[in-house]
Amino acid sequence: MKVTGLDKVPKVRMNMDGAKDAFKQIPISSADGTPSFSVRVFTIEPEGHTPYHTHPFEHLNYVIQGHGALVTEDGTERPVQQGDFVLVLPGEKHQYKNMASDQQLVMICAVPKEYE
Amino acid sequence: MKVTGLDKVPKVRMNMDGAKDAFKQIPISSADGTPSFSVRVFTIEPEGHTPYHTHPFEHLNYVIQGHGALVTEDGTERPVQQGDFVLVLPGEKHQYKNMASDQQLVMICAVPKEYE
Numbered sequence: 187m188k189v190t191g192l193d194k195v196p197k198v199r200m201n202m203d204g205a206k207d208a209f210k211q212i213p214i215s216s217a218d219g220t221p222s223f224s225v226r227v228f229t230i231e232p233e234g235h236t237p238y239h240t241h242p243f244e245h246l247n248y249v250i251q252g253h254g255a256l257v258t259e260d261g262t263e264r265p266v267q268q269g270d271f272v273l274v275l276p277g278e279k280h281q282y283k284n285m286a287s288d289q290q291l292v293m294i295c296a297v298p299k300e301y302e
Numbered sequence: 303m304k305v306t307g308l309d310k311v312p313k314v315r316m317n318m319d320g321a322k323d324a325f326k327q328i329p330i331s332s333a334d335g336t337p338s339f340s341v342r343v344f345t346i347e348p349e350g351h352t353p354y355h356t357h358p359f360e361h362l363n364y365v366i367q368g369h370g371a372l373v374t375e376d377g378t379e380r381p382v383q384q385g386d387f388v389l390v391l392p393g394e395k396h397q398y399k400n401m402a403s404d405q406q407l408v409m410i411c412a413v414p415k416e417y418e
Contacts, residue, residue, distance in 0.1 A: 187375075280303070
């Protein structure tokens with residue numbers, strides 16, 4: 187059993203191509219013995235974004251704070267906000283953008299532990 | 303891809319033995335085609351609780367609102383509050399209690415989809 191909070195978890199800047207001002211934490215990781223899924227948190231600064239990309243595994247998201255856009259496969263920007271739950275299926279192209287100029291976009295992104 | 307909020311998801315009272323004033327929602331379920339994990343949300347009313355129980359799969363929790371106690375295998379009550387992440391491993395006996403008299407305890411509880 188593990189109980190933790192974001193203030194206790196290291197925060198690292200994403201250095202993937204296409205990422206801008208996005209930071210990653212892993213509150214529940216394979217190092218904790220999680221059997222199958224890891225829980226990551228991304229913090230995107232105002233006007234920042236994650237890469238517009240695809241991968242062979244799903245995302246389970248929950249927006250903890252802020253609002254922004256989820257860019258879908260055809261380039262549509264779907265609005266997302268605090269309290270929203272998102273399922274991105276394997277192979278679906280996607281990107282999270284923080285559209286705010288004054289607030290972080292913070293979201294949970296759970297994935298299979300092999301891809302944490 | 304699915305985007306949803308708790309106001310759009312049916313809410314059902316838990317009728318398991320040992321549950322008191324606890325309600326369940328499933329924002330991301332096997333019906334949505336989730337490949338491996340489902341995202342459930344439990345709302346526990348003031349002085350309510352989930353069963354004190356064990357099962358052969360893990361919980362990945364995030365406390366959305368409120369504060370309470372996570373009862374562990376030896377009966378210890380660990381405090382949990384908004385913003386906490388919790389990993390309960392398979393076979394670990396546990397219970398969530400809302401210790402507040404005036405506020406709901408709301409938490410995400412992701413589990414393998416077979417057990418949603």
